[in-house]
Every structure is written in structure tokens, then in C-alpha cells.
Amino acid sequence: xxxxxxxxxxxxxxxxxxxxxxxxxxxxxxxxxxxxxxxxxxxxxxxxxxxxxxxxxxxxxxxxxxxxxxxxxxxxxxxxxxxxxxxxxxxxxxxxxxxxxxxxxxxxxxxxx
Amino acid sequence: xxxxxxxxxxxxxxxxxxxxxxxxxxxxxxxxxxxxxxxxxxxxxxxxxxxxxxxxxxxxxxxxxxxxxxxxxxxxxxxxxxxxxxxxxxxxxxxxxxxxxxxxxxxxxxxx
Numbered sequence: 001x002x003x004x005x006x007x008x009x010x011x012x013x014x015x016x017x018x019x020x021x022x023x024x025x026x027x028x029x030x031x032x033x034x035x036x037x038x039x040x041x042x043x044x045x046x047x048x049x050x051x052x053x054x055x056x057x058x059x060x061x062x063x064x065x066x067x068x069x070x071x072x073x074x075x076x077x078x079x080x081x082x083x084x085x086x087x088x089x090x091x092x093x094x095x096x097x098x099x100x101x102x103x104x105x106x107x108x109x110x111x112x113x
Numbered sequence: 114x115x116x117x118x119x120x121x122x123x124x125x126x127x128x129x130x131x132x133x134x135x136x137x138x139x140x141x142x143x144x145x146x147x148x149x150x151x152x153x154x155x156x157x158x159x160x161x162x163x164x165x166x167x168x169x170x171x172x173x174x175x176x177x178x179x180x181x182x183x184x185x186x187x188x189x190x191x192x193x194x195x196x197x198x199x200x201x202x203x204x205x206x207x208x209x210x211x212x213x214x215x216x217x218x219x220x221x222x223x224x225x
Binding site: 044105 | 154214
């Protein structure tokens with residue numbers, strides 16, 4: 001069965017510092033991996049995806065993620081955090097033809113000035 | 114133009130009532146989904162339709178019934194509402210499993 005784990009409920013970083021939000025996954029077959037961000041009282045917004053190819057994927061708002069097949073991880077990163085990056089971040093995995101996305105439990109990112 | 118729109122945005126209703134949430138997408142996607150986000154922000158898939166055909170039906174009470182009159186619309190009808198149904202319900206659409214979803218802004222359902 002597919003599953004996604006985000007081991008940290010909350011990540012705190014200072015503005016200007018690099019940030020990492022962790023994600024590990026379990027899926028049979030080749031994974032399609034995604035990151036979404038949710039601001040308070042809003043829907044989820046797509047950040048980036050990994051389907052195949054280069055293990056380092058670049059996305060919206062300066063975010064990137066690194067796919068590591070041996071560690072079954074897909075960590076979200078940004079070189080320099082902004083206060084406006086503070087939000088809830090979800091990792092998700094899909095496989096198969098239905099397009100069903102399984103989401104992690106979410107990680108709250110808090111960037112302090 | 115809103116890509117995936119849901120109505121209403123907020124819904125407060127009494128236990129035992131029947132209510133519907135509507136969703137429309139103007140992206141031309143073939144597949145639409147309903148997800149439930151509980152109070153702990155956990156997202157769980159409920160249903161999926163591909164071009165009006167039901168393809169995913171997770172373990173959801175029979176009181177929840179999706180309807181897709183065409184591939185641009187996916188509505189969710191809930192009978193005999195219970196307190197535990199209180200949540201945010203998100204509609205989403207996707208062209209394929211490789212493309213991820215475009216989400217609506219959500220419907221916050223509160224059952225009192």
C-alpha cells in the first residue's frame with residue numbers, strides 16, 4: 001500500500017536561513033511525488049513534482065526538492081527562507097492509473113523574522 | 114477565472130439535515146476528486162470520477178453520494194448529517210495521474 005510520512009509536525013527557521021521539510025514514501029512501482037502548500041483558510045497550491053529524470057526538481061517560489069530513491073525520500077528545500085513561506089506543507093505520492101494522491105500528515109513551517 | 118470553484122464556501126447546518134456541495138472546473142481535466150480535511154489537517158480521498166465514471170470510492174459512509182453530470186462538474190450530497198462530518202471538503206481536478214491536482218478553495222462544513 002502507498003504511504004507518505006512527514007516526520008516533523010513543525011519546522012522553525014529564521015528568515016534568511018535554509019529550510020528543509022522532510023518526506024519519505026512507500027509505494028510499489030515508480031512513484032510520482034508532489035509537494036503542496038496550504039495557507040490559512042485556503043486550498044492547496046501545487047509547488048513541484050517529480051515524475052522521472054533529474055533527481056533535483058525546481059518549483060514555485062524558489063522551492064526545490066531532491067528525490068532519493070535509495071532512501072525513498074523527497075525532501076523539500078529552499079536556500080533562504082522568507083517569513084511569507086510560513087504555511088502548512090504537504091508531501092504526496094501517486095502511482096497507478098487512477099491518479100489517487102496519498103498525502104502526508106503535513107508539516108507546519110514557521111519562519112521567524 | 115477560477116479554475117476549480119466550489120460552492121458554498123461555508124456551510125453551517127443542523128444534525129440530520131441533507132446538504133450538497135457543488136464543484137466545477139474549467140480546465141478541461143478528465144478526472145475530479147473529493148477530499149476531506151479533518152480538524153488535524155489530515156487529507157483523505159473520498160471519491161474520484163473520470164469523465165463521469167466513478168473510479169475511486171474509498172471507505173465512506175453511504176450517506177455521502179457523489180454525482181457527476183458531466184466531466185466538468187462533481188457534486189457531493191450528504192444525507193443525515195452528523196457532528197463528525199464537520200470538516201473542510203476539497204474538490205480537485207487533474208488531467209492525469211502524472212500531473213497532480215488543481216484544488217478548489219474548500220467548503221468548511223460545520224454540523225451543529
